[in-house]
Amino acid sequence: MERPAWAPRSIDISVPSVSRIYDFYLGGSHNFEVDREAARKAMEFMPGLPKIMQANRALMRRAVRFAADEGISQFLDIGSGIPTFGNVHEVAQTVRPGARVVYVDHDPVAVAHSQAVLDGNTDADVVAADLLKPQDILSSPQVERLIDLNRPVALLLVAILHFVEDADDPYGAVAELSDALAPGSLLVLTHASYEGIPLPAERAGGAVDVYKDIRNPLIMRSREEIARFFEGYDMVEPGLVPMPRWRPETAPEDEDPYAFSGFAGVGRTA
């Protein structure tokens, strides 16, 4: 009788989706006109938005490599969106062949596309589930098949928590996930913030409003609020910093100013 938790009442591709907007920012064509229209509208306020997405992708790449170098071979990427290029499994499996990756998203189109992309990859899979229901994720067959929760896991919450309002208790969800992780696990997290955006806040607010209009409100949090997600974690050097400053491989000064919007950090469970 009950509708599967993840399944929306219907797929309405006339409604913009944040994963397809993200794909558009990254130069992809896995999107529809409604997505592009919303993206272009947001870019009217913040032309450098694609640079922020790109910085997120680059940060994730560095963090995955870092995790792999640390010996971690299991990755749980929640809010994975539309796989385009430089995906976690590509990066991880390059460094550590056989590394196992489970993607999680609640956008059925993103999930369907992920399934197509991952077809034939026995070490990676995708789960249709909601971040706010950690048990649905942790007890999914995909996680049970690919991830051994008794060993360290890299949990990736890249550019997702800023889509969860406080009322939905994102801190609780993160804590519940963290509780399931074995010691030595890593939490990789990026989050949008007014801090670091090379624009007056009211202008950036225009872009935020666009997300509100498409019923995917973007919750800008302060550095302090973002740091609270790492409660119980030991921060990996250099701590919670603008993305280009997290273990850069090239001079941060060369990065686009927009790349410094928001924060990134990696924490390790004790």
Added chain:
Amino acid sequence: MSAEPDGPEDRLRRFATIWSRAVFPVTSTSSTRPEFEEQLLPLARRLSEALRARAFDQEEARAVGAALVGAHCTDPEALSRTLDCVDAYLVLYCGQGGDPEHLRARSARLQHAMAAGFAQALRERTLAEQEAIAQAALKAQGVVAQALHASEARFRAVFEGAAIGIGIADLDGNILQVNGALTRMFGMSDQQLRGRNAMEWTHPDDAPQTWRLYEELVRGEREHYHVEKAFYRPDGTVLWTNLTVSLLRDADGTPRYQLALMEDTTERRLLNLRLRYEATHDALTGLPNRSFFFERLEKALAAGPGQRFGLCYLDLDGFKTVNDSLGHAAGDRLLVEVADRLQACATAPGEMVARLGGDEFVALTTGPDTAHQVDELAGRIMNALLAPISIDGRELTVRGSIGIVEGPAGERSPAEVLRSADITMYRAKSAGGNRFELADPEADARVITRHGLTTALPAALERGEFFIEYQPLVRLGDGTVRGAEALVRWLHPQHGVLGPDRFIPLAEHTGLIVPLGRWVLEQSVRQAREWRERHGGPDAAGPLRINVNLSPCQLNHPGLVQDTVDILERTGVAPDALCLEVTESALIGADDDLLKPLRRLADMGVDIALDDFGTGYSNLANLRRLPVSVLKLDRSFTQSMQRFPADPVDLKIVEGIVALAHSLDLAVTVEGVETGAQAEQLRILGCDTAQGWYYARPGPPERLHQLALVDATG
């Protein structure tokens, strides 16, 4: 890769560096710029070679253009910057030793081909990605649709298979959809139901709030409500339901439909009514039972000012005889017939008939004018019983006694009213039955006292509340005291001294007479011994005797002889000092079995006196076979001798009786002697002993010899 400074390799790398620096800012790659440069280096090499190749190879340049798209340079700006870069630096860094004019032309052609290759690759990638995302959307749609379909199918199954009735109506009440259970509950087809409007379904038993709740729900002010509601089925029968109605809103929260869930509670309700009926009705006659009647009576007695009640308490006369002679089945049929007739007597509003149990029925009437009504009701009941009842071919005449209580509400409790009715009914019964009597507070009080005395008797015996008075028996010949009759008294804590007529019948009734009688016998015999020790030696005028009354119940008691013997032996009193008085009526029709104990006592030497002789049917012939030695003549024979001259007929009768007694060797004792003249007359007539107030009233044992010898009547 080692490169000789400013050698071709070094120059190629420098070109790649310039290229990567120009394009990197507009790419979407997640690689770093140096990594990106590493991706561009082989492309630069292919361009360099194509530049210097003898024949122009368009495909190489196209492939490089396409490879840019593969390196995620999908922004047209990346192509523009690439072409700028190639145009400015390719010949410069990679064209050593060639004809500058030729190289420049070749470079231009390479750029055209690169642009075409880029455009084609971008177009293909775009189409492929559009295709992929469309596929993904389609697949997701499919999955969702499938899930919805599955859930819809499950919902359908639940909807159709549910045991409870489910119906959906719009906010105007139009029934849109119903399930099978609902159609079965209403006994209507799906189509019939769907044509109806929920608001048509009013029922007289609807609770006051039912339709208010409905209105609130359809106005969107209430999410759901729960009521018990009745519906008429098309065949006129009533369907009772537990009804839950919920408001259904659409995604925007606008009220759209109402969903009704109903559980058929008709059976349960009937069962409840049935259970209630069984708990409140008599199984045999179907009349309301005692508890139901009490409920109604309580209500009637609690009614407001000006309200009165009238109660008829009916007990059939001689019903026990019917039961005993015709059997219980016949008795039951009789009761059913009586119940039916009574039922027909009390049909007005406020009237009811109930069976309290056995053959006891009550009829109740209420209202402002019950004084009149209850009389009529009693009359109707008596009339209803007039016609004989035919049971097993016999015509049985049924009579009843009715006690009526009537009065204002609010004064008495149901138990008090019922007791008064019961007492009054008994009064009607003891007045001969087949009549009704109206309750009378004084009569009630007497009976209530009687009832109280009966229940207090056993404890009274234990607490020693009884005592004995003695009335002297005087020899008429010489006027000496010959003995005394023992008369038991009860010193009641509230009522004072009570005579035997007040409590002996009660003791008879409850069987307490046996221990009480034994106690009296023992006390009296002890007293007799005491007198003998004090007053008389063997030389005195004969031994003092003690007369003790025996009740019919004691006569029948198997321990009579043994008890008497034991008492005599214990006290050391000779049997001939004891006289047991038995009433004539107790011995009427007595057979040998009953007489045997008396005979044994008589054989031992105990005198047996026939008490109250002459009051009943005195069978003189019978006297011969009775083991009696004394006749006690009732006072009625001697009353006329209190004055002088006495009635000559009475004189003749007494004379005859005395003669007869003496001829049978019986002594004659006369009771109720109140004057000296009387005593003298009786002496002349030949009576042996006398007792009465002329000599002494009953008194304490020590006054035995204080004779008054004063006329008690004047």
